[in-house]
Amino acid sequence: MIDTYLLEGLLAFRNTGTLSAASEKLHLSQPALSRSMRKLEDILDVTLFERQKNKISLNENGIMAADYAAKILDQEKEMVERIRAYDRSRHTITLGSCAPAPIFMLTPILSQTYADMTIASEINGEDTLLRGLSDNTYQIIVLTQPAESDELESIRWQSEHLYITLPPAHPLAGRTGVHLRELNGQTMLLYSQIGFWYDLCMEKMPEARFLMQDEYTALGELVQASALPAFSTNLVRNDDERHMNRVFIPILDSEARVDYYCIFKKKSNTFLNRFLMQIRAEVNPGVKHK
Amino acid sequence: MIDTYLLEGLLAFRNTGTLSAASEKLHLSQPALSRSMRKLEDILDVTLFERQKNKISLNENGIMAADYAAKILDQEKEMVERIRAYDRSRHTITLGSCAPAPIFMLTPILSQTYADMTIASEINGEDTLLRGLSDNTYQIIVLTQPAESDELESIRWQSEHLYITLPPAHPLAGRTGVHLRELNGQTMLLYSQIGFWYDLCMEKMPEARFLMQDEYTALGELVQASALPAFSTNLVRNDDERHMNRVFIPILDSEARVDYYCIFKKKSNTFLNRFLMQIRAEVNPGVKHK
């Protein structure tokens, strides 16, 4: 019918006002564009331009045609974007979590359970995660409480307990437990991607100085190299630090113990079945699934 | 971006189910279509088809893509149609009338006044004409009464008086005037494209037999060749019939005398100016316009 390049030419002309400017924009020679526009007129069997010897401009038909061209090209662009996004969504599972530990632990499971899919993950706030789950940005999210919607299913996964790691020389090193407020005012090392834990730190230790570290491995090195307090949890394997002559002291605040719940759409149940079996096996190691 | 022929190919495939059927529909060879579809996948960077050795079908991406293709192609089709229609409207003046005489008389005036435009005309009922005027189907309409809308302008044009033409031997031939009801029951010749006059005939002469004739010139010959009554008006030049030894007797009914009004949008005033000046000159031959 009408080749796309003709519409592109027309639109470029409308947006620039001259054939030469438009042709430059399109990385095309003037004559090529000139001929294209004549061809478009031929095809439509309508004049689109007012031609003076040395000047050319859209007539009323042309204005109308350019409007249509814009609409059509927009729609084509949308087509490409939407199809690519849809395809990507068919080949990726996106995991959203309110904290890093579930991502560290669940991503490898997803990767090997769905070997042909890409696993993406993000840390975000609870509201954002729930919205993302409903609009299919995420297929699975992890929160510290179950979801209440009828369309969602929640299964309890694991608990995470916070520890503070200290060098033996630290004044608090001999304690069997500390409250966060006791650490207020200290200078501490902190991983930056910790989701809701960050809010907790700000609330309980507003006076503390946190040396934020974006790189997880770099943080580990800093912990080893310094005498500063740092946080750890039961879900994180930091054998280095244990060997490195640090003591782990449990945080006593009730907020420092959370239960994680995997939440997903009931619709996804079939597809996620293989993953869910593995999760349930972890939670109840005694129960064997066939 | 995406060439149109690729979208056409995809759509044809969806509508037929096999590449071979689709290619035939497109007057194209199978291999050409096969390659096109691969190219489309290349461009989108997405698989659109499930391919078995001997069979090919759309996958979910493909279904989505085909939907978009249909939408885009529809819009292109609409673009072509609308632009052509718009262009035609810019080059034609369409005259609508409730009776044939105004068309016969005004069309030549319009043709020579707007030599570069096409003049089209139609006979229709009053309601249809007014609707057509507002939606730009017509630029000028002729009714037997002025219009009342604020956006419209009406100017009185000419009057038309109905006559019956009879051979001298006819019983009514000696009268100086007749009422239509006196003709009820007779067999008469009638031109078919007479607009509202037809309704009048049906109302006043329900018992008459009308021999309808679609061709105006053919009607003239029939009138000459037969002794049947026929109608004429002051606006029609039928010199042949006058010479042919027929008598013209005025119809006395008040409905047989009508005034015609040219009605058009005030917006059109500028464009129609040249035409309107001619009309006014006809109505008031004494008044000269510069």
Add this chain to the structure above:
DNA sequence: GTAAGTTACGAGCGACGTAAAAATG
């Protein structure tokens, strides 16, 4: 003279068709 548009001519890419192969029922 510079900048814009058109016309003319030749070149190269790409979409096409034909032919042949592979696979399925």
Add this chain to the structure above:
DNA sequence: CATTTTTACGTCGCTCGTAACTTAC
């Protein structure tokens, strides 16, 4: 064996760029 899809190869058309011409400011 007929039908369908894919691969291979040669051809032709269509769009492109370069060059030359015309016109206007």
